[in-house]
Amino acid sequence: MIIVLQIITGMLLLQLLFALWNAAQLPKLGAGADQSVPEALPVKAAPEGRRLSVLIPARNEAHNIANCLSSVLACSKGGIGPEIIVLDDSSSDGTGAVAAAAGGVRVQVLQGQELPEGWLGKSHACAQLAKAAEGEWLLFLDADVRLQPPALQAALSTAYAQGGGMVTGFPRQDTGTWLERLVVPLMVFTVICHLPVPLVRGSRDPRFVAAHGGFILIHRDCYARCGGHEAIRSELVDDMALARAVKRAGEPVCLADITDYVRVRMYRSAGEVWNGYRKNIYAGTGRSPLLLLAVLIMYFLFYLLPPAAVLYYCLTGQPGAALLPAAAVLTGIAIKRISDAAGRQPVWFCFLLPAGIFCLSLIAAASWRGSGSRRGYEWKGRRYS
Known part of the structure; x- marks a missing residue:
């Protein structure tokens, strides 16, 4: 022994x-994908067309969607003015109505189509959102995510410094119940302990990826080249599958430290933690x-x-x-x-x-x-x- x-x-x-x-290799969001940009680059609002589309798939998120939209709308004060689309994915709790009331004229609320054979729910919702979006960059957010006001500026700064591909990261996790505190922080633990962060950006091997589905920023051309959510329509862990698809398409993936700008509470009970991780x-x-x-x-x-x-x-x-x-x-x-x-x-x-x-x-x-x-x-x- x-x-x-x-x-x-x-x-x-x-x-x-x-x-x-x-842990020291994680680039900070807003500093460029390789940390060569010391400060966030200024992003000018496009006079024609959209630079950014914020896309939120929501199923039974009436308790979350208003606060999520409020945080996204607060980011627009810097002049970015993103397109914001929520897809109500066959919710039974009035998610669509809450989103419409919270977002007003600034937010477009779509009703999700019936789930086709061979698709999983979130991938189908995201595919519909991408089809409806007009932005050069597509930011997929979960409804339980909360953004700090500089978040979109920082995200676009890193995205433009990288020049394409995908930018993602693990939000700061808010926890309340005992099982949340025990288990949820282990997501970052597994990355820090086992995944060489420089290889996420520096290697073309799709095995070296990590992604969080609550915050995925991807260029429209990259999304099309990798096949988008249609290419991963039956994958249960859709965020990791999309990141691997991006790498297989020869596009870069940046895993950034986004904790200064993005928070999330993914689960609100021990039962949700158990079922979500299970x-x-x-x-x-x-x-x-x-x-x-x-x-x-x-x-x-x-x-x-x-x-x-x-x-x-x-x-x-x-x-x-x-x-x-x-x-x-x-x-x-x-x-x-x-x-x-x-x-x-x-x-x-x-x-x-x-x-x-x-x-x-x-x-x-x-x-x-x-x-x-x-x-x-x-x-x-x-x-x-």
């Missing part, structure tokens, strides 16, 4: 160094049980075995033997703090790492089981397999 713990501690120290380096985790591994198992084993060895060993040695009266696994626990906490700092999360969240990994593992196992069952997954009144 001692040798195993020594190896784990050594690997965690290497992981810590990688996380420190990797729907996506297994699909996110390419539906590979071996890959999922390998990840779970690694997470168990790195983040669950050391605290269990500390507890065991303390309970059996061997406090000296607990020092090595305690060092591993502290290193894991330090890694989590680096990722939490990148995601602008509270300092104390890093101490939740073992509990968060345990809960994530349970959801991952349920995600794998759901893929093999007839019931599949349910989200916002639709069933997925």
Whole structure:
């Protein structure tokens, strides 16, 4: 056991160094895709046509859509004046009426068409929005996203500096319930720990991508070349699938730090966290049980075995033997703090790492089981397999 713990501690120290380096590689939104632009570039409002279309697919988002639109409209004070379109995707809670009242003449509200065979709901909604949009750049936002006033200026600055392709990033996550705090920040944790950020922009390999569907800015020509949402119409994890399609089309993808400008609360209960992650985790591994198992084993060895060993040695009266696994626990906490700092999360969240990994593992196992069952997954009144 001692040798195993020594190896784990050594690997965690290497992981810590990688996380420190990797977090520093995230370009700030508004500074250009390669951080070569020190300040946000001025963006002039186009006298003819649209520079930017803000596209919001919304299904049963009556509780979110007004605040989302208010934050988008507040960004227009700088003269960008984007086209704003909301698609009411067969909502049963009056989302379309709330959007129309909140947006007034500045916002176009579309009624979504019936879902065709072979399509998943969000991809179909986004495809309809893209077809209706007139902008040179298309910004897909989720209804639970809230923008700070300089957000559109910063996004277009990075987009024009890159010259095309896609710009995306992970918003600052607001959390309230216990499972949100345990699990939701682990999205950034997995990126900081495992994905070399420079390869997202610098490599053409579609395996090196990360994207958040709540904030995806893509050039219209790039969208057409990669096939848009039609090319990924049956993909459950649509944001990652679209990013891979962009890379396969030879276009650049920028994963930026957008936490200064974009916030989101994706889930509002433990049940929503469970069902949302359960729907996506297994699909996110390419539906590979071996890959999922390998990840779970690694997470168990790195983040669950050391605290269990500390507890065991303390309970059996061997406090000296607990020092090595305690060092591993502290290193894991330090890694989590680096990722939490990148995601602008509270300092104390890093101490939740073992509990968060345990809960994530349970959801991952349920995600794998759901893929093999007839019931599949349910989200916002639709069933997925």
